[in-house]
Amino acid sequence: MSAPVFSVSHTGLCVTDLDKALRFYVDGLGFEVGPKYDIDRPISETSGDVHLISQFIKRDALLVELLYWFSPQPIGEPSARRYQLGLTHLSFVVDDIAAAGAWLEQHGGTIVPGTHSHSLTPNEVEILFVADPDGTRIELMRLPNGMR
Structure with a gap:
């Protein structure tokens, strides 16, 4: 049996406020707004009434699906x-x-707080973490010359 072929599709990200998420990812990080779907039907891994907006955004080769749930309400951290x-x-x-x-x-x-790894020389990687409006962590990296 030969290995199946896998193609990258997207990453899903649950958000509690679609406008705030779009401000951060589109206006802040430079993503482009893509297709938007209003889903009002049962889907896998849910029960009861289901209503959500699926908003796709894209930056370079990274496609993200922002999932804004009306019902059921988001859970977890x-x-x-x-x-x-x-x-x-x-x-x-x-x-x-x-x-x-x-x-x-x-x-x-x-x-x-506490995530800024200051580089001591221009030849070291420098890192800082920023949380989006829901707390999802974004790593910012400054790479040394020649590492890009």
């Missing part, structure tokens, strides 16, 4: 550590960590 099981963060390369962090704060993000 996003990952708070890189060693927590499951998806822990999305990562973006930037030229200026401080400017990128400040920009995302202006668009509804929150800098995660």
Whole structure:
């Protein structure tokens, strides 16, 4: 038996406020708005009344489905550590960590305290984590020259 063929599709991200999420991801991180679907029917892994908006956004090759639930209401908490099981963060390369962090704060993000790994030399990676409006972690990385 030969291995099946897998093609990358998208990443799903549950949000509690679609307008705030779009402000952060589109206006802040530069994603483009794609198709939007209003779903009002039973779907897998849910029970009872189901109503949600599925809003796709795209940046480069990354396609994200923002899932805004009217019913059932979202549950749980996003990952708070890189060693927590499951998806822990999305990562973006930037030229200026401080400017990128400040920009995302202006668009509804929150800098995660204690996550700024200052580089001592231009040849070291510098990292900062910013949480989106729901707490999903975004890693900002400044790479040394020649690593891109």
